[in-house]
Amino acid sequence: MTGELPGPAPEERPHPTARRNEQGIRIDPDAASELETRREVISALVDHEPGVLAEVSGLFARRQFNIESLTVGPTATGGLARMTIVVEETDPGVEQVKRQLRKLVPVHAVRELTAATERELALIKVDDDDPAGVAAVAEMYGGEAVEAGAEVVTVELTGTESEIDAAIDAFERFGVREIARTGTAALAGGTDFTAAESTTTDD
Amino acid sequence: MSETERTNREESKRLPTGAASVIAALENAGVEAAFGVQGGAIMPVYDALYASDIHHVTMAHEQGAAHAADAYGAVTGDPGVCLATSGPGATNLVTGIADADMDSEPLLALTGQVATDMVGNDAFQEADTTGITRPVTKASYFASDPDTVGDTVGEAFELARQGRQGPTLVDLPKDVSNAEDVAEPGPATGPETQVVPDEADPEAVSEAAHALANAEKPVILAGGGVIKGEATAELRRFAIEHEIPVVTTMPGVGAFDETHDLAMEMAGMHGTGYANMAITHCDVMLAVGTRFDDRLTGGVDTFAPEAEIIHVDIDPSEISKNIHADYPLVGDASRVLRQLEDAVPRTPDADGWRDQCLHWKEEYPMDYDAPEDEPLKPQFVVEAFDEATPEDTIVTTGVGQHQMWAVQYWTFTQPRTWISSHGLGTMGYGLPAAIGAKVAAPDQEVVCFDGDGSFLMTMQGLAVAVRENLDITVCVLNNEAVGMVRQWQDAFFEGRRMASEYPWAPDFATLAEAFGAQGLTLSEYDDVADTVAAARDYDGPSVIDCQIDPREDVYPMVASGGANGLFALQEDHL
Numbered sequence: 083m084t085g086e087l088p089g090p091a092p093e094e095r096p097h098p099t100a101r102r103n104e105q106g107i108r109i110d111p112d113a114a115s116e117l118e119t120r121r122e123v124i125s126a127l128v129d130h131e132p133g134v135l136a137e138v139s140g141l142f143a144r145r146q147f148n149i150e151s152l153t154v155g156p157t158a159t160g161g162l163a164r165m166t167i168v169v170e171e172t173d174p175g176v177e178q179v180k181r182q183l184r185k186l187v188p189v190h191a192v193r194e195l196t197a198a199t200e201r202e203l204a205l206i207k208v209d210d211d212d213p214a215g216v217a218a219v220a221e222m223y224g225g226e227a228v229e230a231g232a233e234v235v236t237v238e239l240t241g242t243e244s245e246i247d248a249a250i251d252a253f254e255r256f257g258v259r260e261i262a263r264t265g266t267a268a269l270a271g272g273t274d275f276t277a278a279e280s281t282t283t284d285d
Numbered sequence: 286m287s288e289t290e291r292t293n294r295e296e297s298k299r300l301p302t303g304a305a306s307v308i309a310a311l312e313n314a315g316v317e318a319a320f321g322v323q324g325g326a327i328m329p330v331y332d333a334l335y336a337s338d339i340h341h342v343t344m345a346h347e348q349g350a351a352h353a354a355d356a357y358g359a360v361t362g363d364p365g366v367c368l369a370t371s372g373p374g375a376t377n378l379v380t381g382i383a384d385a386d387m388d389s390e391p392l393l394a395l396t397g398q399v400a401t402d403m404v405g406n407d408a409f410q411e412a413d414t415t416g417i418t419r420p421v422t423k424a425s426y427f428a429s430d431p432d433t434v435g436d437t438v439g440e441a442f443e444l445a446r447q448g449r450q451g452p453t454l455v456d457l458p459k460d461v462s463n464a465e466d467v468a469e470p471g472p473a474t475g476p477e478t479q480v481v482p483d484e485a486d487p488e489a490v491s492e493a494a495h496a497l498a499n500a501e502k503p504v505i506l507a508g509g510g511v512i513k514g515e516a517t518a519e520l521r522r523f524a525i526e527h528e529i530p531v532v533t534t535m536p537g538v539g540a541f542d543e544t545h546d547l548a549m550e551m552a553g554m555h556g557t558g559y560a561n562m563a564i565t566h567c568d569v570m571l572a573v574g575t576r577f578d579d580r581l582t583g584g585v586d587t588f589a590p591e592a593e594i595i596h597v598d599i600d601p602s603e604i605s606k607n608i609h610a611d612y613p614l615v616g617d618a619s620r621v622l623r624q625l626e627d628a629v630p631r632t633p634d635a636d637g638w639r640d641q642c643l644h645w646k647e648e649y650p651m652d653y654d655a656p657e658d659e660p661l662k663p664q665f666v667v668e669a670f671d672e673a674t675p676e677d678t679i680v681t682t683g684v685g686q687h688q689m690w691a692v693q694y695w696t697f698t699q700p701r702t703w704i705s706s707h708g709l710g711t712m713g714y715g716l717p718a719a720i721g722a723k724v725a726a727p728d729q730e731v732v733c734f735d736g737d738g739s740f741l742m743t744m745q746g747l748a749v750a751v752r753e754n755l756d757i758t759v760c761v762l763n764n765e766a767v768g769m770v771r772q773w774q775d776a777f778f779e780g781r782r783m784a785s786e787y788p789w790a791p792d793f794a795t796l797a798e799a800f801g802a803q804g805l806t807l808s809e810y811d812d813v814a815d816t817v818a819a820a821r822d823y824d825g826p827s828v829i830d831c832q833i834d835p836r837e838d839v840y841p842m843v844a845s846g847g848a849n850g851l852f853a854l855q856e857d858h859l
Contacts, residue, residue, distance in 0.1 A: 085838035086855030089558055089649040097850055098566060100590035106577070106608035108590065133427070137419055144420055174605055181602035187424040187444070187476045 151265030306435030324370025326397030351381020353721030372410030387708025435470025509536025510574015514618030558649025683739025713742030797828035
């Protein structure tokens with residue numbers, strides 16, 4: 083086909099040897115560079131109205147943000163809800179999550195929660211062949227049996243995500259039938275105000 | 286709004302219907318024109334438009350209404366308004382809304398919806414319009430309260446205009462539009478949750494200014510945000526004062542005067558060789574109002590690999606999204622450029638670099654052969670139009686090879702004269718965009734370069750151009766193919782031209798005459814000047830079926846994901 087233009091061919095041109103990584107950060111081309119992901123708890127104060135959850139979850143889906151859990155519930159302020167979102171992202175990824183969230187019209191404030199109080203609720207339904215054993219494990223993890231039926235007992239547990247993980251592991255030996263987990267809810271530590279706007283690391 | 290405020294307002298002034306409140310909000314916002322198509326659920330709104338001075342342009346298809354409004358917004362800087370009914374009317378708008386979203390064009394879409402008590406019942410012409418459009422708008426509102434519907438429209442208009450511009454939508458259920466005796470809208474404001482940055486952090490500006498002053502190989506990359514942020518004058522002054530070469534993105538075309546020595550023109554996939562050399566070898570890049578799209582960057586690993594990046598953007602989420610910003614400056618482009626001007630301690634010492642850039646302009650010229658005994662070259666036609674028309678002529682395009690020839694061979698000197706579908710790449714954008722541009726700027730000439738494939742997609746708009754007697758010219762660079770696909774098939778699919786050749790397309794000149802437009806055919810070099818003149822002289826829309834060399838390809842070309850510095854000048858470089 084025609085349309086060729088004059089000028090030196092690609093191999094006749096000077097070429098820089100420097101490189102960027104996938105995040106567009108300049109790197110030493112000889113050193114391998116993989117950005118590690120981290121678990122981050124993000125709290126967003128949002129309008130408590132229909133469609134907001136769809137808007138937020140749609141944003142996460144279409145931008146391929148890795149989301150571990152998302153909880154939502156009313157706050158002490160009427161008309162506003164708090165979303166607690168646990169993400170697994172690289173540093174630039176966490177920044178993107180916060181900035182993209184902040185652009186949504188129903189979102190009032192977004193911040194990362196470090197040194198936060200985190201809790202999750204789990205309901206675990208196990209076989210009731212060994213009631214004493216189940217009770218002992220429940221007690222060990224600060225849980226209690228909330229329903230006991232003909233063959234099964236349902237235990238309620240509250241704790242951090244890793245405590246719940248450990249408890250479920252411990253219940254495995256009785257035969258776990260079903261689990262329901264709420265995902266993490268979190269508040270900033272001390273007098274630090276969860277709804278305060280966070281500053282991002284590089285603006 | 287508080288209860289007292291609401292009560293006060295309700296007492297102050299009432300309007301006959303919710304629809305009247307919608308139109309009042311548009312009038313309060315200064316809207317002069319709107320583009321749309323009638324239909325069941327939007328009829329009450331159109332009925333309220335009957336008594337308004339807003340000029341309504343009835344379009345032949347809703348997609349065209351959205352593109353026309355998008356181009357109107359691109360030319361004026363204020364949101365273009367489009368209207369459609371519920372269901373298919375709204376879904377037909379979606380392509381145009383998504384196009385505006387990708388290009389940050391201010392646009393307000395108003396859609397009819399079934400009555401609120403029918404929503405969710407799969408009623409006739411019901412579609413989840415807010416759900417469908419949420420991912421491609423700044424915000425998509427469902428107006429459920431007749432007393433605030435006008436306020437919602439006002440807020441959506443302001444949101445489309447403020448900060449990083451973009452499309453918004455208000456879905457108007459029929460019962461809300463029909464509701465009687467409603468409060469009139471108050472003064473329009475953007476949403477309270479949105480923060481619009483203005484000045485950048487002075488300390489960050491100072492650091493960036495010093496990096497720039499110390500540069501040995503500085504480049505300015507001007508994006509569409511320079512034009513939308515009305516920062517063209519500041520950018521030109523800064524570049525010329527400090528003698529820094531200027532590269533633009535495709536939406537940034539017009540931000541800098543392409544006749545200036547420092548103009549390196551467009552970079553990226555089909556950018557000039559010299560622009561791509563400049564961004565590949567620079568050591569400091571001042572990037573203003575760009576989102577580092579992949580058609581600009583090519584492979585991220587090889588994009589300006591030696592450069593420290595100063596990134597000026599009004600949208601903080603663009604900072605380090607695709608390319609890491611060493612010096613992020615979040616703010617309004619014109620404000621931040623003035624801050625930089627004040628903070629920069631000296632002009633960078635870069636005489637050798639400038640000479641190198643000028644040398645690249647000579648080494649990789651945008652030259653093409655146009656042998657008289659071969660079919661017409663599209664580049665020649667673009668240049669002929671450019672020479673014949675005034676400086677402020679607006680160029681619109683579809684998407685494909687013709688679009689690239691238009692941007693490469695037209696010499697742009699002014700902002701808001703290059704109106705195209707950049708990010709979404711919507712074939713069919715050109716003609717409806719020309720309609721929107723002409724309505725926005727009736728005193729400027731408007732030329733649409735289209736391809737035969739693109740023109741086929743939205744050519745029903747000709748009926749609108751004829752009815753409105755819009756003096757526009759559509760120059761169809763006809764190579765009987767969707768040429769960019771054909772070019773890729775030849776380069777990357779061993780020449781298997783599956784579904785890309787269009788010898789079956791109609792005779793566009795005869796078709797134009799059938800619509801009531803002037804139809805012209807062009808195939809000889811000797812006829813180019815006369816045909817251009819005939820199109821310009823005609824009072825009304827003209828279509829030129831311009832039969833170009835079907836073998837012509839677009840170069841330079843950077844392979845998708847490749848290094849900009851490896852741009853191909855011919856097929857065997859790929």
